[in-house]
Each structure stands twice: as structure tokens, then as C-alpha cells.
Amino acid sequence: VRRVLAQARKDLTQMIRDRLALALALVMPIILIALLGTSTSLTVTDIPIVIQDLDQTPLSRQYADAFRSSLTFRVVSLPTDMSPERALALGRARAALVIPEHFARDVRRERSAQTQLIVDATDTNTALLTRGGASQITRAFARDVAGAVRPAVLVRTSTRLWFNPGREPGKFYGPGFFVLALSIFPPLLAALAMAREGEQQTILQVYVSSISAPEFLLGKILCGMVVGFAEWLLAMALLFTLFGLRFAGDPTPMLVGSLLYLFCAVAFGSLVGAAIPNQAAAVQAVALGGFLLGFLLSGLIFPVENIPASLRWISNLVQARYFIVVVRDAFLQGGGWPAVWWAVLAIGLIGLAYFGFAWLAMRRMQVRA
Amino acid sequence: VRRVGRLFRGRFWALALKELRQIRRDRRLTISLIVPPMLQILLFGVALDPDVRDLRLAVVDESRTPESRELISALTENRTFRLAGSYETTEALAVALGSGRLDVGVVVPYDFARLRVRGRPVTVQVLVNAVNANTAQIAQGYVESAIAWLNQRPDRARARADAATAASVSANGHPAAPVARAPRVQLRTALLYNPGLVSAWFTVTGVLGTLITLNGSLVSAATMIREKERGTVEQLLMTPASALEVVSAKIVPLFVLLMGMTGLALIVSRLVFGVPFRGSLTVVVMACACCVLAGIGIGTFVSTFARSANQAQLVMFFINPPLAALSGAFTPIEAMPKWIQPWTQVNPVTHFAAVARNVLVKGAGLGIVYPDLLALTALAGLLVAVSAWRFRRQLSA
Numbered sequence: 001v002r003r004v005l006a007q008a009r010k011d012l013t014q015m016i017r018d019r020l021a022l023a024l025a026l027v028m029p030i031i032l033i034a035l036l037g038t039s040t041s042l043t044v045t046d047i048p049i050v051i052q053d054l055d056q057t058p059l060s061r062q063y064a065d066a067f068r069s070s071l072t073f074r075v076v077s078l079p080t081d082m083s084p085e086r087a088l089a090l091g092r093a094r095a096a097l098v099i100p101e102h103f104a105r106d107v108r109r110e111r112s113a114q115t116q117l118i119v120d121a122t123d124t125n126t127a128l129l130t131r132g133g134a135s136q137i138t139r140a141f142a143r144d145v146a147g148a149v150r151p152a153v154l155v156r157t158s159t160r161l162w163f164n165p166g167r168e169p170g171k172f173y174g175p176g177f178f179v180l181a182l183s184i185f186p187p188l189l190a191a192l193a194m195a196r197e198g199e200q201q202t203i204l205q206v207y208v209s210s211i212s213a214p215e216f217l218l219g220k221i222l223c224g225m226v227v228g229f230a231e232w233l234l235a236m237a238l239l240f241t242l243f244g245l246r247f248a249g250d251p252t253p254m255l256v257g258s259l260l261y262l263f264c265a266v267a268f269g270s271l272v273g274a275a276i277p278n279q280a281a282a283v284q285a286v287a288l289g290g291f292l293l294g295f296l297l298s299g300l301i302f303p304v305e306n307i308p309a310s311l312r313w314i315s316n317l318v319q320a321r322y323f324i325v326v327v328r329d330a331f332l333q334g335g336g337w338p339a340v341w342w343a344v345l346a347i348g349l350i351g352l353a354y355f356g357f358a359w360l361a362m363r364r365m366q367v368r369a
Numbered sequence: 370v371r372r373v374g375r376l377f378r379g380r381f382w383a384l385a386l387k388e389l390r391q392i393r394r395d396r397r398l399t400i401s402l403i404v405p406p407m408l409q410i411l412l413f414g415v416a417l418d419p420d421v422r423d424l425r426l427a428v429v430d431e432s433r434t435p436e437s438r439e440l441i442s443a444l445t446e447n448r449t450f451r452l453a454g455s456y457e458t459t460e461a462l463a464v465a466l467g468s469g470r471l472d473v474g475v476v477v478p479y480d481f482a483r484l485r486v487r488g489r490p491v492t493v494q495v496l497v498n499a500v501n502a503n504t505a506q507i508a509q510g511y512v513e514s515a516i517a518w519l520n521q522r523p524d525r526a527r528a529r530a531d532a533a534t535a536a537s538v539s540a541n542g543h544p545a546a547p548v549a550r551a552p553r554v555q556l557r558t559a560l561l562y563n564p565g566l567v568s569a570w571f572t573v574t575g576v577l578g579t580l581i582t583l584n585g586s587l588v589s590a591a592t593m594i595r596e597k598e599r600g601t602v603e604q605l606l607m608t609p610a611s612a613l614e615v616v617s618a619k620i621v622p623l624f625v626l627l628m629g630m631t632g633l634a635l636i637v638s639r640l641v642f643g644v645p646f647r648g649s650l651t652v653v654v655m656a657c658a659c660c661v662l663a664g665i666g667i668g669t670f671v672s673t674f675a676r677s678a679n680q681a682q683l684v685m686f687f688i689n690p691p692l693a694a695l696s697g698a699f700t701p702i703e704a705m706p707k708w709i710q711p712w713t714q715v716n717p718v719t720h721f722a723a724v725a726r727n728v729l730v731k732g733a734g735l736g737i738v739y740p741d742l743l744a745l746t747a748l749a750g751l752l753v754a755v756s757a758w759r760f761r762r763q764l765s766a
Contacts, residue, residue: 132510161499339468
């Protein structure tokens with residue numbers, strides 16, 4: 001244990017000397033989380049829409065006003081010499097509502113009046129939201145018109161949005177990018193520190209000293225975890241202030257999970273650094289491995305279930321996937337240990353696996369040296 | 370004109386050839402030109418799928434009648450929801466929802482069938498796990514439209530209800546009004562440009578620009594910094610070549626190589642993801658060229674500040690994520706905070722994504738995309754000019 005601590009202290013001293021890397025390592029996660037967490041959102045409000053009212057009656061204007069007053073849409077004026085399709089092609093609007101002639105007459109005669117919504121489906125998600133919003137408004141309008149005559153027989157829904165009642169995207173993406181930052185920066189530093197030993201051949205000095213390989217690795221990982229913990233503290237402060245998040249339930253799974261995750265991430269970095277004893281290449285490998293896998297296969301933006309089954313199994317090996325579950329549960333759902341024990345366990349197991357592989361990689365490094 | 374003519378004579382070609390040879394010998398650089406971009410475009414195109422489907426829905430059916438089962442089947446009939454079980458009590462449902470095993474819970478009240486038959490309004494409680502705001506909004510929309518559809522259908526319960534009202538009304542001596550009727554206002558939706566809602570068309574066209582800019586900047590930073598690291602800048606200074614010749618001889622081979630990579634990426638997006646190439650390919654290639662230049666500009670600029678390849682790469686690491694995320698390539702710009710939106714305009718990836726989507730998916734011509742193309746050209750020109758100026762200063766220093 002003493003040798004582990006000594007190794008960790010030596011690495012910490014080395015890291016503190018490298019001012020640029022240290023500053024970047026502490027400041028960048030914060031900037032990344034703040035910038036991306038607040039700016040990432042899929043739910044567009046104020047979708048620009050043009051309305052072509054061919055009916056021009058009080059009723060059709062009332063219908064158009066329903067769109068005007070909704071938060072989902074922003075009605076953009078349509079020049080008289082421009083067709084709705086042209087407005088979409090020009091990108092002036094994302095959707096066009098066409099109210100046909102005789103709209104009011106059809107409604108009053110209790111015939112079915114059909115209006116048309118033309119949606120620019122280039123952005124498929126926004127297209128879905130547009131369609132959903134427009135049908136909601138139309139249903140409410142139809143109910144109002146019918147309600148004036150007689151109350152309708154209806155199945156009503158009372159919808160409760162749990163855990164994130166305001167549907168604030170920041171509460172979803174903030175914790176997500178928190179996880180992403182912790183899966184990039186601590187392993188990056190660890191990989192750099194490890195690759196440096198290989199590059200400068202100082203690893204040979206380690207071999208002739210009395211420290212054993214696991215002790216050396218543990219020391220390195222401990223140092224990485226200390227820096228990672230500093231990043232974690234700063235990032236947590238950000239989540240509590242900028243994103244207004246609070247622990248929803250028992251915070252212990254999050255604390256245990258975070259420690260295990262830091263271990264896991266740093267072990268991953270050490271593994272890469274030991275396997276690729278070249279700093280530039282190691283950075284690239286961590287970038288590709290940590291960022292790409294953490295960003296794409298972890299459910300950060302889109303659900304993991306949407307990934308085709310042939311690729312989805314890979315996400316089971318991505319540690320970030322489990323940590324996202326733990327963090328989102330701690331801040332939003334508050335399910336505690338019964339809900340996330342498996343995720344915490346998985347992080348621990350993956351961490352152990354990385355540690356084992358890093359040990360093996362170090363042995364090979366020794367042979368090569 | 371004479372200066373430009375002189376520029377492209379012997380010395381330039383010799384230097385450019387030297388660069389090409391150097392790049393070709395660097396096996397790792399060649400690999401990093403082909404493998405990561407292809408991996409990225411494939412992974413992003415496959416994994417970034419905003420589609421909302423197979424949401425886990427569970428019910429607490431306190432009514433246990435044909436009417437309530439009809440409601441449940443109406444909800445789970447489509448691809449959006451699948452029935453993930455039913456619970457005895459609302460509390461059990463709440464626990465399952467809280468532990469993340471469910472996305473949506475529906476509580477049907479015990480008097481559902483009775484009220485339906487009597488033609489009274491019934492309230493069904495819908496609990497949505499709104500942790501993911503986007504999914505929650507779309508799921509809510511689906512539930513509501515499924516129930517609206519149920520309301521409009523002249524079904525059995527409704528028929529009984531009609532009979533009941535008709536009987537009660539005629540008992541009062543008034544003529545019974547026809548009750549079951551088609552809704553009065555119907556909205557028909559037409560999805561233009563991507564009627565099948567293939568999300569890959571959106572993702573891949575967005576990834577393309579990110580890919581070109583990011584890999585362009587990484588590769589060019591790596592090649593530019595090499596002279597500095599090996600201390601061969603002095604040798605370049607000793608040659609009779611002017612600074613301008615040195616700079617352009619460095620940029621041109623990179624440009625050619627990166628355009629090759631871009632072509633490969635375009636082929637993948639056409640063949641693997643079936644992105645429709647509706648508009649003119651020339652316009653897209655022009656945009657690609659600008660994007661490549663912008664990437665080279667960023668890479669060169671960073672390399673003039675960094676002292677080693679290491680540092681250059683670390684800095685790129687910090688530039689790239691914001692460049693990718695604040696471009697509208699993955700998430701709509703309109704959904705970003707208002708104060709960030711203007712900043713996306715100075716991002717070349719933003720304009721490239723706009724051009725690529727307009728031309729490839731919407732089939733727009735030059736008449737529509739020229740503002741974005743102009744902005745892209747201006748940005749690329751600016752970046753290359755600034756970085757070339759920095760590089761020259763470094764040479765003469």
C-alpha cells in the first residue's frame with residue numbers, strides 16, 4: 001500500500017507540473033457540460049409554419065388562430081405569390097397548413113372538413129413533433145366547435161409527466177454530458193501519463209525498482225482518480241447550479257457508482273496508454289474509443305433500444321451506458337439501489353476487466369522494452 | 370497573374386510531390402484518413418436514430434371489461450408501444466415506472482365501461498416517464514391520438530351509448546339526433562422529401578460535414594506540426610521557395626487526399642444508407658471542397674500555436690465537440706438557446722449541413738442554397754487565409 005501511495009504521489013506531482021494539461025483537464029469538462037448540456041435539445045418550440053387560408057371565413061381564421069396561439073408553432077407570413085411548397089423548399093417554414101375552400105361551410109353542415117398539413121420531413125424528429133402538435137391543436141379545435149353544439153361523449157386522458165414535469169431537455173442531457181465528460185477526460189489524462197512512461201522509456205526504471213506491476217498500475221489509477229474526482233466535484237457543482245438538479249432519492253448508488261466509474265474510466269485510459277506507447281496515437285485511440293462509444297452507444301441522446309440488434313450488444317460493454325442509468329436515476333427517478341444495483345455492479349465488473357487487461361498490456365510492454 | 374503563374378512552376382510541384390510522398394509513407398496517417406471516417410459515418414448513421422418506438426407500456430386495468438381491453442389494444446396496436454405487463458395497483462405501477470422498467474403507464478378506472486355505456490366522459494390516467502423530454506412529448510402525442518381515434522370510431526360501446534341516448538331523448542318526445550358521426554375537422558398530413566421518415570437521411574447528411582471538417586483538421590494538424598517537431602522548418606527556409614509556395618504546396622496535396630476521403634464518404638452515404646441524391650452533385654462537391662478547406666484551415670491554425678503533435682491533438686480535442694454539437698447536424702438549431710443560435714452561423718459545419726440537406730434530400734438548386742454556399746466559401750477562405758498568414762509568419766520568424 002505504501003508503494004501504491006508513493007507512486008500516486010509521484011504521478012500527481014508530475015501532473016501538477018504540466019500546467020496546461022491540468023488546466024485543460026479541469027476547465028474543459030465544465031465548459032463541455034455547460035455548453036452541450038444546455039444547447040442540446042431535440043424538441044423544437046416555435047416551429048415556423050405558414051398558413052394558406054383559402055376559405056377566409058371567421059371559422060377558418062379561428063382555426064388559424066389556434067395555431068398562432070400555440071407554443072409549438074410560430075406562424076410565418078406567406079407572400080401571396082408563393083405556394084406553400086415553395087415556402088418549404090426555400091426553408092422559410094418547416095410546415096404548411098392548407099385550409100381548403102368551403103371549410104366553414106363543411107363544418108357547419110356537419111360534414112367532415114379536411115385540412116392539410118404539409119411537413120418538411122428532412123428532419124424526421126421535428127417532423128414527428130410537428131405532426132403531433134398540429135393534430136393536437138386540430139382535435140382541440142374540433143372539440144370546441146362540436147362542444148358549442150352538444151357535449152361530446154369522450155374518453156379523456158389526464159396525463160402526468162413524471163420525473164421531469166416541465167419536459168426540460170437540460171435535465172436529461174445535463175447528466176448525459178456529465179457522463180460523457182467523465183468518460184473522456186480522466187481516461188485521456190491516464191492514457192497520456194501511461195504512454196509517456198512508454199515513450200520516454202521511464203517504464204524501464206519501474207521494472208528495475210521493487211514496485212510490482214499491479215502496485216504501479218494501482219498507483220497510476222489512484223492518481224487518475226484523484227484528478228477525476230476533482231473534475232467530478234466541479235461537474236456536480238455545475239449540475240446543481242446551472243441545471244438545477246437535486247438528488248431525487250438515495251444518493252449512495254450514485255456515489256458508489258461514481259467511484260467505480262472513475263476507476264473504470266482511468267483503468268481504460270491506462271490500458272490504452274500501455275497498449276499504445278505513443279502519446280499522440282493514444283490520445284486518438286481514447287478519443288475514438290471514449291468519445292465515440294460514449295456518445296453513440298450509451299443512450300446519451302437517443303435510446304439504446306433504437307440501435308439495430310446486431311450492434312446493440314456492443315453497448316453492453318460500454319461502461320458509460322451503465323453510468324448514465326445510475327446518474328439519471330439519482331437525479332430524476334430516484335429509484336435507488338433496487339433500481340440500479342445491476343448497473344453499479346456492471347461498472348465494477350467492467351472496471352476489473354480493464355484493470356486485468358491493463359496488467360497484461362503492461363507485461364507485454366515490459367517484454368518489448 | 371504573373372506571380373500566380375510563377376507559383377505553379379517547378380518548385381511548387383517539387384514541394385507538393387515531397388509532401389505527397391511523406392504522407393504516403395506515413396502508414397498511420399493513411400489509415401487515419403480511411404478507417405475513422407468510415408467507422409464514424411457507419412456508426413453515426415446506424416446508432417443515431419431518434420425514432421420513438423417500442424416504448425414499454427403497462428396498464429392497471431381496474432375495469433376488466435371488453436371496453437377497457439379495447440382501449441388497451443388501441444394503445445398497443447402500433448409500433449410505438451408494446452405491452453410490457455399489467456399491474457394490480459397503481460402503486461406497483463409507480464414503482465416500476467420509478468425504477469426505469471417502464472416508459473408509460475395507463476390507469477383505467479373501475480367505472481370505465483359503465484361510464485362509456487352511459488355516454489359520460491371517462492378519464493383515463495396516463496403516466497409518462499418524462500426523463501427524456503423528446504420521447505415523452507412524442508409518446509404523449511401518440512397516446513392522445515390513439516384515444517382520439519377510439520372516440521371517433523363508431524364502436525360497440527358507442528352504439529350502446531347511442532341507443533341509450535336515443536331512447537332517453539325519444540322518451541322526452543324530442544327527435545333523437547344522430548350521434549355517431551365522423552369528426553368535423555380532420556387533419557391530413559403529407560410528409561414531403563422524406564415520406565418514409567428514414568432518420569438516416571437526416572443523420573448521415575449531418576455527419577458528412579462534421580466528418581470532413583474534423584478529420585480534415587486532425588490530419589492537417591498532424592502533417593503541419595511534423596516539420597516543427599522534427600526541426601525541418603529551417604531546411605524549408607533555406608530552400609529558394611517562397612513562403613507562399615511552401616504553404617500552398619502543403620495545402621494542395623492534403624486537399625486532394627481529403628477530397629478523396631469525402632468522395633468515399635459520399636459513396637457510403639448513397640450505397641449504404643440510400644440517401645437520395647436529388648439535387649446537383651456539383652453543388653455538393655463544391656460545398657465539400659469548401660468544408661475540406663475550412664478543416665485544413667482550422668488544423669493549420671492550431672498547429673501554428675501548438676508546440677508538439679501532442680498539444681495540437683489535445684487542443685483539437687477541445688475544439689471538435691462544440692464544433693460538431695453546435696452545428697445543427699445532429700439536433701435542430703431552433704431547439705438551442707437563443708443566445709447560442711447566432712454563433713452557429715460562424716460554424717462551417719452548419720452551412721455544409723444546410724447545403725447537403727437542401728440539395729441531397731430536398732433537391733434544391735443553386736438558387737436556394739447560394740447564401741449558405743457563399744457563407745461556407747467565405748468561412749473557408751477566411752480560415753485558410755488566417756492560417757496561411759500564421760504559417761508564413763512562423764516560417765519567417
